[in-house]
Amino acid sequence: EAQVTQNPRYLITVTGKKLTVTCSQNMNHEYMSWYRQDPGLGLRQIYYSMNVEVTDKGDVPEGYKVSRKEKRNFPLILESPSPNQTSLYFCASSRTPNYGYTFGSGTRLTVV
Amino acid sequence: DQQVKQNSPSLSVQEGRISILNCDYTNSMFDYFLWYKKYPAEGPTFLISISSIKDKNEDGRFTVFLNKSAKHLSLHIVPSQPGDSAVYFCAATLFNNDMRFGAGTRLTVKP
Numbered sequence: 418e419a420q421v422t423q424n425p426r427y428l429i430t431v432t433g434k435k436l437t438v439t440c441s442q443n444m445n446h447e448y449m450s451w452y453r454q455d456p457g458l459g460l461r462q463i464y465y466s467m468n469v470e471v472t473d474k475g476d477v478p479e480g481y482k483v484s485r486k487e488k489r490n491f492p493l494i495l496e497s498p499s500p501n502q503t504s505l506y507f508c509a510s511s512r513t514p515n516y517g518y519t520f521g522s523g524t525r526l527t528v529v
Numbered sequence: 530d531q532q533v534k535q536n537s538p539s540l541s542v543q544e545g546r547i548s549i550l551n552c553d554y555t556n557s558m559f560d561y562f563l564w565y566k567k568y569p570a571e572g573p574t575f576l577i578s579i580s581s582i583k584d585k586n587e588d589g590r591f592t593v594f595l596n597k598s599a600k601h602l603s604l605h606i607v608p609s610q611p612g613d614s615a616v617y618f619c620a621a622t623l624f625n626n627d628m629r630f631g632a633g634t635r636l637t638v639k640p
Contacts, residue, residue, distance in 0.1 A: 459618060460630040507572050515561040515622055517575025
């Protein structure tokens with residue numbers, strides 16, 4: 418089944434403790450992207466990648482890192498999480514974003 | 530800076546009638562516009578897109594209209610079904626990369 422898999426689905430962590438949210442897709446898509454969803458703000462792009470070793474900042478990159486060492490994986494790294502990074506995170510992939518992204522099921526992160 | 534705006538947080542329609550979801554944008558450089566549907570506890574699902582050089586695109590019960598002069602697009606669902614109840618997000622892209630989303634509109638279709 419074609420899909421984008423994120424792990425974990427739920428995560429509660431403490432301020433300053435480094436964490437990684439993994440994202441993997443099995444569709445051989447070139448484009449991958451991370452979004453966060455907050456009430457009243459919709460989805461905001463954090464980082465995106467057009468291919469292996471090619472990444473760029475989105476709307477809200479501060480406090481996040483990404484890497485794209487393999488085509489299928491695009492992990493999101495929070496080096497020192499803070500409470501304002503409490504949010505619902507989505508990973509997505511696409512062959513051509515103009516024709517839509519395929520999204521994962523989301524990761525709900527709480528930073529206390 | 531919210532470049533894509535959905536000003537109606539919610540919409541309620543009767544089953545079988547038309548649902549019209551609206552979206553406004555500010556950046557005239559956007560080249561594609563998209564609609565996604567989102568159910569609770571799931572990721573958004575792509576519905577339909579339209580190029581900035583077109584004014585209408587249809588896919589089954591879903592039609593998207595684009596009015597570039599007004600910087601406005603709308604999604605029409607005809608006829609509406611209870612299974613269409615979800616949050617709908619409008620989105621716009623720049624150069625196939627930078628995808629901006631609106632805040633979403635919650636559609637409720639009543640039987």
